[in-house]
Amino acid sequence: MNALLQTFLKNRSGLLSALIQHIEISAISLIIAMLIAIPLAIYAIRHRKMANVLLQIAGILQTIPSLALLGLLIPVVGIGNVPAIIALVVYALLPIFQNTYVGLNGIDPSLEEAADAFGMSRWQKLVRVELPIAMPVIISGIRTATVLIIGTATLAALIGAGGLGTYILLGINRNEPMLTFIGALASAFLAIIFSLAIQLMQKLKPKTIGILIVCFIALIGGTTGYSKYEASKPTITIAGKLGSEPDILIQMYKDLIKQDAPNTKIQLKQNFGQTSFLFSALKSNQISLYPEFTGTVLESLVHTSVKGQGTSAAKTYQLAKQKLKKQYKMTYLKPMAYNNTYAVVVKQSFANQYHLKNISDLLKIENKLHGGFDLEFIDRNDGYKGLKKVYGLDFKKISMDADLRYQAIDQGKINVTDGYTTDAQLRQFNLVALHDDRNLFPTYQGAPLINAKTMKAYPKLAKSLNKLAGKITETQMQDMNYEVSVKHRSAAVVAHNYLVKNKLVKGDN
Structure with a gap:
């Protein structure tokens, strides 16, 4: 607890900024998803054939891996909040649309007939009868979408949108579990608070809910507008x-x-x-x-x-x-x-055991190798592809996050990985970078x-x-x-x- 408290106090100002960013991204995404999904569900309830098509589309969109979706969006809309919000909206559509449709579809037909008998117009019937009755189910879908959005929004840090994911990534990268824990804990608490707030909305009158939503939109809009204004200054x-x-x-x-x-x-x-x-x-x-x-x-x-x-x-x-x-x-x-080139890395004890000095020495123990490399290294010609072509190496490998590979080799889950010659983990985990005796790796000087x-x-x-x-x-x-x-x-x-x-x-x- 003492380490957790110290980490929190050390990062409290940055954590507050990340929390505000996370709330902004999540709230905007949720509002946009509601503005799209709820009207579509209302339309679909009177066009049953279209309902199945829309449900299928929403379901397919939700199966797209989040990182893949972000990668596809970046060339089109760039980095930052925009691709993050688009991705989060995509994931939130299904639960809101589905629950709104189910809630409206489950209304007792006799109530619909009574509303018609009173001479209500379609709009009056929707606002005074259908939406109030379906509201608990709709709110349930919004709560599900909220939790989904807040959890997925942690990936926004990877594309410069900030948020609590920044601390999760920093904790993994710097091997500071407390930073990761604080980021994850703050995200979980945020999801719980939002979920409870939305649940309480069920007890309010529709008019009051509408006023609160308008005020919330105005608050988020003002905050976003100010951020845009600041960003527009020469920077x-x-x-x-x-x-x-x-x-x-x-x-x-x-x-x-x-x-x-x-x-x-x-x-x-x-x-x-x-x-x-x-x-x-x-x-x-x-x-x-x-x-x-x-x-x-x-x-x-x-x-x-x-x-x-x-x-x-x-x-x-x-x-x-x-x-x-x-x-x-x-x-x-x-x-x-300095030349921060790629390196093939093994533990010093492993190198001593099999007398490894050069990368080519790995050929004699190829059947004993179990590699763990980040995706970029696996896909590069001066990475694993180069090891196969230049050195003739071909061994079991798995892809893993760049920040986890050193922990994996230290724990013995893999025995060879990629690294960089200036990595602190070489010193930290007593690792050795094998000599590139066939000059596979180019010079990597930073500028x-x-x-x-x-x-x-x-x-x-x-x-x-x-x-x-x-x-x-x-x-x-x-x-x-x-x-x-x-x-x-x-x-x-x-x-x-x-x-x-x-x-x-x-x-x-």
């Missing part, structure tokens, strides 16, 4: 991939920019998921810049027949820079010194990748960020990752300390 939005290292780098970018232009408004978007999410956001100007690696550019982001394997670091960067400029009009600034719109608006940005060019060794980066991931220090503090120590920014007075 540099710096995003980072999931993990401690991107978080450290974007904090450095922020400090360097602020040092030279103190009045610049900067927004950080941390802990994105896949590389493709970030690159799509950069292309659509939803973010201004993010740290990207030279090898990733050639392997995944640009169209080129020349890949990074066997290419020098300087040539890899120059080619990546040229292709990004030509194909996307993006600016790729000078890279840092700021900036879209054309941002460079035009902030021409002095390059000068500020290029102060990191040629800086930071692999050892320094691994030590900083260790400080954040293992010792649980703030990425902002670790980043600032490095910049001050190396005289890149002024120290605090």
